[in-house]
Amino acid sequence: xxxxxxxxxxxxxxxxxxxxxxxxxxxxxxxxxxxxxxxxxxxxxxxxxxxxxxxxxxxxxxxxxxxxxxxxxxxxxxxxxxxxxxxxxxxxxxxxxxxxxxxxxxxxxxxxxxxxxxxxxxxxxxxxxxxxxxxxxxxxxxxxxxxxxxxxxxxxxxxxxxxxxxxxxxxxxxxxxxxxxxxxxxxxxxxxxxxxxxxxxxxxxxxxxxxxxxxxxxxxxxxxxxxxxxxxxxxxxxxxxxxxxxxxxxxxxxxxxxxxxxxxxxxxxxxxxxxxxxxxxxxxxxxxxxxxxxxxxxxxxxxxxxxxxxxxxxxxxxxxxxxxxxxxxxxxxxxxxxxxxxxxxxxxxxxxxxxxxxxxxxxxxxxxxxxxxxxxxxxxxxxxxxxxxxxxxxxxxxxxxxxxxxxxxxxx
Numbered sequence: 466x467x468x469x470x471x472x473x474x475x476x477x478x479x480x481x482x483x484x485x486x487x488x489x490x491x492x493x494x495x496x497x498x499x500x501x502x503x504x505x506x507x508x509x510x511x512x513x514x515x516x517x518x519x520x521x522x523x524x525x526x527x528x529x530x531x532x533x534x535x536x537x538x539x540x541x542x543x544x545x546x547x548x549x550x551x552x553x554x555x556x557x558x559x560x561x562x563x564x565x566x567x568x569x570x571x572x573x574x575x576x577x578x579x580x581x582x583x584x585x586x587x588x589x590x591x592x593x594x595x596x597x598x599x600x601x602x603x604x605x606x607x608x609x610x611x612x613x614x615x616x617x618x619x620x621x622x623x624x625x626x627x628x629x630x631x632x633x634x635x636x637x638x639x640x641x642x643x644x645x646x647x648x649x650x651x652x653x654x655x656x657x658x659x660x661x662x663x664x665x666x667x668x669x670x671x672x673x674x675x676x677x678x679x680x681x682x683x684x685x686x687x688x689x690x691x692x693x694x695x696x697x698x699x700x701x702x703x704x705x706x707x708x709x710x711x712x713x714x715x716x717x718x719x720x721x722x723x724x725x726x727x728x729x730x731x732x733x734x735x736x737x738x739x740x741x742x743x744x745x746x747x748x749x750x751x752x753x754x755x756x757x758x759x760x761x762x763x764x765x766x767x768x769x770x771x772x773x774x775x776x777x778x779x780x781x782x783x784x785x786x787x788x789x790x791x792x793x794x795x796x797x798x799x800x801x802x803x804x805x806x807x808x809x810x811x812x813x814x815x816x817x818x819x820x821x822x823x824x825x826x827x828x829x830x831x832x833x834x835x836x837x838x839x840x841x842x843x844x845x846x847x848x849x850x851x852x853x854x855x856x857x858x859x860x861x862x863x864x865x866x867x868x869x870x871x872x873x874x875x876x877x
Contacts, residue, residue: 468729469634470736474614477632477645478668479710480505484608485616488601490549490594491587499598500620501570501605501613502664503543508706510541510582511677513684515701521553522560523583524702526567530582531704537579539673541706544664545570545605546584547598548623548649553589553699562595569599573606584702586623586649586661614647621649621662629740633733637722640713642669644733650691650741663688663703663737669726670709671716678719679727680705687734690766690859691742692774705730742773742860743843750782750863751843758850764801765850765857771799772846773861782844783863787812787835789821792846809849814841824851 476483481504488499512531514524531538545566552559567581574581585593608616618628632645648663671679684703709715716722743751754772759765772778775795781788789810797805806825811818812835819835821828838844 471632471634473632474630474647475502475645475666476611476614478643478666480708481666482609483613483617484605485620486601486605488597497620498549499601500546500617504708506708507540508708509539509673510706511680513703517699519699521700522563523585526563527582542576542580544582546621548586548621550587550593551589551700552585552593562593565595569602573602584662586700618647625649631733631736633729635729637713640711642711646737648737661700665705667707668710669707670713671707675716676707679730683731683734687738691738692861742862752861754846755858756848757856759855760853762855765855767801768799769857769859771795773859779864783865785836785839807851811847812838813845
């Protein structure tokens with residue numbers, strides 16, 4: 466199957482529009498801070514949410530609206546999202562404000578109540594400036610267009626240094642199908658969800674059951690394998706909307722068409738996960754850990770996640786130090802049982818490959834070559850367990866001085 470990366474992000478699939486405006490949610494803000502993704506026809510929707518016990522009010526509302534038990538989950542029309550305020554730990558007033566966000570968009574667009582999802586990101590524990598949001602909704606709705614992804618992708622950013630966007634095109638039984646995405650995430654990112662906000666759109670005709678299955682499978686292998694700082698946000702939300710505009714034979718079972726859709730979704734999600742990890746707060750390196758030869762897929766994922774979550778591993782990469790002992794240590798406390806005497810370990814990227822550990826024995830490797838490899842922006846760790854056939858990858862970044870600077874005065 467041929468998959469082509471294309472431009473357009475969330476607007477790439479047929480029938481989807483987007484916009485972004487400056488509402489002024491934070492005082493003296495000059496960056497767009499209110500985004501809208503809209504479908505011209507009803508969508509079925511699915512989502513994955515933070516596992517943090519403390520959940521933001523928008524998370525609770527959106528989770529309910531995309532629940533398979535909610536009839537409205539197959540009649541979703543859009544997502545409204547703000548940056549600058551997380552609307553988390555804000556009580557009943559926070560819930561009312563989140564509902565006012567959706568209500569104002571639904572009324573402006575003349576779509577049914579409950580058909581718009583809501584997300585927020587920013588500072589925790591402060592009430593949202595809902596008056597500013599409501600005042601901006603008319604211009605937000607008026608600005609909807611096929612090129613609106615350019616404004617929307619910026620409006621959801623907080624400490625991100627670059628926008629994160631991707632789209633892929635492929636065919637199902639001769640019908641052109643597209644999947645697009647945008648995300649924000651730079652800090653407060655850890656395994657349990659992987660990003661603070663990620664929105665995926667597709668014109669595929671697929672049932673909600675199969676859509677959720679595909680999202681869960683792809684999300685667990687990608688977004689859920691990212692760690693920047695070990696902190697799982699109160700607002701983590703991964704959403705997918707499918708409007709069926711591609712006109713393909715409906716995907717209602719786990720068949721060949723479903724397999725093609727899942728492969729495309731996983732490809733797109735992998736790219737998005739790497740963009741998030743590579744833009745970690747203060748980061749200078751994208752770290753990819755590939756575990757091969759594990760006993761099971763779950764074991765491989767746990768091992769890979771343990772490595773990229775380690776603060777000491779992250780610090781070593783910042784220092785361009787091939788301190789591979791920290792990687793073995795992180796594997797060892799992952800909770801997975803394995804024989805250290807069967808493990809192989811190496812570093813690799815476009816500058817070459819250096820093996821540092823083989824079958825339980827440290828190798829006499831070229832430190833200078835290792836430093837050259839570790840000086841590149843992207844570095845891959847290869848861990849061969851030699852105990853099975855399962856493999857998995859996880860993504861993280863280095864831990865730098867700037868991470869502390871960014872978060873030391875984030876609220877003020």
